[in-house]
Amino acid sequence: MTQLRRPRSVRTTPGNDIVSITTFFLKVLAALLLALPGCAYAQTKESRWYNLKQVNGLLFVATTTAPKDSYYILDTGSICCVLDSGYMKTRTFIDILDNSYRPIPDAPYRANDLGFLWDIDLSQVSKACNLKVIGIIGKRYFLRHIIQIDYANNRFREVSKKSLENADVGERFKLTIDHDHFYIQIDVAGKLLDKVLIDTGDTGFLTLDEKTAGELKLTAGKSQKITATSVYGVSEGVGYRPDSLQIHGVKFEKPKIAVFPATKGSDPAAVGNEFLSHYIITIDADGGAMYLKPVEGPTTAATTQPAGRELNRGRK
Numbered sequence: 001m002t003q004l005r006r007p008r009s010v011r012t013t014p015g016n017d018i019v020s021i022t023t024f025f026l027k028v029l030a031a032l033l034l035a036l037p038g039c040a041y042a043q044t045k046e047s048r049w050y051n052l053k054q055v056n057g058l059l060f061v062a063t064t065t066a067p068k069d070s071y072y073i074l075d076t077g078s079i080c081c082v083l084d085s086g087y088m089k090t091r092t093f094i095d096i097l098d099n100s101y102r103p104i105p106d107a108p109y110r111a112n113d114l115g116f117l118w119d120i121d122l123s124q125v126s127k128a129c130n131l132k133v134i135g136i137i138g139k140r141y142f143l144r145h146i147i148q149i150d151y152a153n154n155r156f157r158e159v160s161k162k163s164l165e166n167a168d169v170g171e172r173f174k175l176t177i178d179h180d181h182f183y184i185q186i187d188v189a190g191k192l193l194d195k196v197l198i199d200t201g202d203t204g205f206l207t208l209d210e211k212t213a214g215e216l217k218l219t220a221g222k223s224q225k226i227t228a229t230s231v232y233g234v235s236e237g238v239g240y241r242p243d244s245l246q247i248h249g250v251k252f253e254k255p256k257i258a259v260f261p262a263t264k265g266s267d268p269a270a271v272g273n274e275f276l277s278h279y280i281i282t283i284d285a286d287g288g289a290m291y292l293k294p295v296e297g298p299t300t301a302a303t304t305q306p307a308g309r310e311l312n313r314g315r316k
Contacts, residue, residue: 048157048158049150049155049156049157050155050156050157051154051155052074052149052151052154052155052156053071053131053154054151054154054273055129055130055131056128056129056203057203057204057272057273057274058073058125058129058201058203058273059073059074059075059149059156059200059273060072060073060074060129060131060133061073061074061137061156063134069131069132070087070132070133070134071131071132071133071134072133072134072135072136072137073125073133073135073136073137073201074137074149074156074200074201075136075137075138075199075200075201076138076139076142076181076182076198076199076200076201076283077138077181077197077198077199077200077201077202077270078136078137078138078139078201079138079139079179079180079181081135081136081137081138081140082119082120082122082135082136082138083119083120083134083135084119084120084121084122084123084126084133084134084135085119085120085121085122086121086122086123087134087135088119122134122135122136136201139180139181139182142182142283142285143177143285143286145158145159146158146159146160146161146164146282146283146284146285146286146287147159147282147283148169148280148281148282148283149200149276149280149281149282149283150280151273151276151277151278151279151280151281151295152277152280152295159282161287164282164284164287168293169280169282169291169293170279170280170282170291170292170293170294171291171292171293172289172290172291173185173186173289173290173291173292174288174289174290175198175283175284175285175287175288175289175290176195176288177285178195179265181197181267182197182198182283182285182290183195183196183197183198183267184196184198184290186247186248186271187246187247187248187249188206188216188245188246188247188248188269189216189217189218189245189246189247190246191215191216193212193268193269195267195268195269196267196269196270196271197267197269197270197271198270198271198276198281198283198290199270199271199272200272200273200276201272202270202271202272202273203272203273203274204228204256204258204270204272204273204274204275205252205255205256205257205258205271205272205274205275206245206247206255206256206257206258206269206270206271206272206275207228207257207258207259207260207269207270207271207272208257208258208259208260208268208269209259209260209261209262209266209267209268209269210259210260210261210262211262211268212268212269213240213257213259218240218242218245218257218259219238219240219259220240220242221240221241221242222240222241223238223239223240224238224239225237225238225239226238226239226258228258228260235260236260237258237259237260237261238258238259238260239256239257239258239259240257240259241254241255241256241257242254242255242257245257247275250278250294252275255275256274277295278294278295279292279293279294279295280292280293280295281293
C-alpha cells in the first residue's frame with residue numbers, strides 16, 4: 001500500500017498540525033459511527049439519480065470535493081479506491097480523506113465508501129478522454145450500496161432493499177464475489193460460463209482467454225491484432241467479429257470479441273460497457289444478485305430491434 005505523505009509545498013506550523021491531527025481523528029470517529037447499523041447517514045439516499053458522462057466507453061462521475069471539472073471512473077473491476085498520483089502530490093492528507101469519504105457529489109457525508117487508497121498515474125487516461133481524471137471508484141462502493149446504472153440516460157443511483165423488491169429491475173442473475181471481483185453465470189454461444197467478470201471499467205463487449213474462446217469456437221474467421229491499455233500496462237491479443245453471437249438468448253450481430261492469452265490471476269471471460277450498455281444493470285452485492293433489464297430503443301452502443309430479442313451492433 002502506498003504511504004500518503006504531506007506535500008512539501010504545504011507550510012506547516014505546530015498549531016496547524018494539531019488542528020489537522022484533531023480533524024483527522026474526528027473524521028475517523030465519524031466513520032466508525034456512520035458505519036454502525038441503523039445510522040441515518042449510512043443509509044441510501046433513496047432514488048436520487050446522479051449524472052454519468054460516457055467518454056471512450058468509460059463511465060465518469062463528476063466530483064464536487066475536488067478541483068472543478070474533475071472526474072472519477074466508476075469501475076466494478078477495481079478492487080479498491082485509486083487516486084491519481086499527480087493529484088495526490090498536490091493535495092493535503094485531509095483533502096484526500098475528504099474525497100475518499102464523499103466521492104459522489106451531493107451524497108450524504110458517511111463512512112468511507114472507497115476503502116484503501118492506492119495511487120496510480122492516470123494522466124494517460126485523462127489525456128485519452130480529454131478529462132481531468134483524479135481517481136477510480138471501485139468495488140467497495142458497490143459492496144456498501146445497491147447500485148443501478150442506466151447507460152441510455154447517462155445516470156446511476158443508489159437503491160434501497162425495499163424499493164428493489166417492488167421495482168421492475170429485469171432478470172436476476174446470481175452474483176458471486178471472488179478475489180474482490182464480481183461474477184455472474186451466463187450462457188454464451190450455447191455454453192454456460194460459470195465465471196464471467198462484470199467490469200464497468202472495460203470498454204469492450206466480450207473478452208475471453210484463448211482456452212475459453214476455443215471451446216466456444218469463436219476464433220474462426222478474420223482476425224486482427226489488438227491491444228488493451230489499462231493503468232497497469234498494455235496487453236496484446238486478437239480481435240474477432242463473428243456474424244452473430246447469442247448471449248443468454250439474445251442475438252448480437254457483429255459483436256467485438258477480444259481474446260488474450262491466459263495469465264496468472266486473469267479471468268476466463270469478462271463483459272464490459274459495450275455489452276452492459278444494452279441494459280439497465282442493478283448490482284446488489286449484499287444480496288448476491290445482479291439484474292439485467294433490456295433497454296428498449298437506441299443505446300449508446302447499439303440499436304435494439306423490436307422484433308424478437310435481436311440486437312444489431314450497427315458497426316462493421
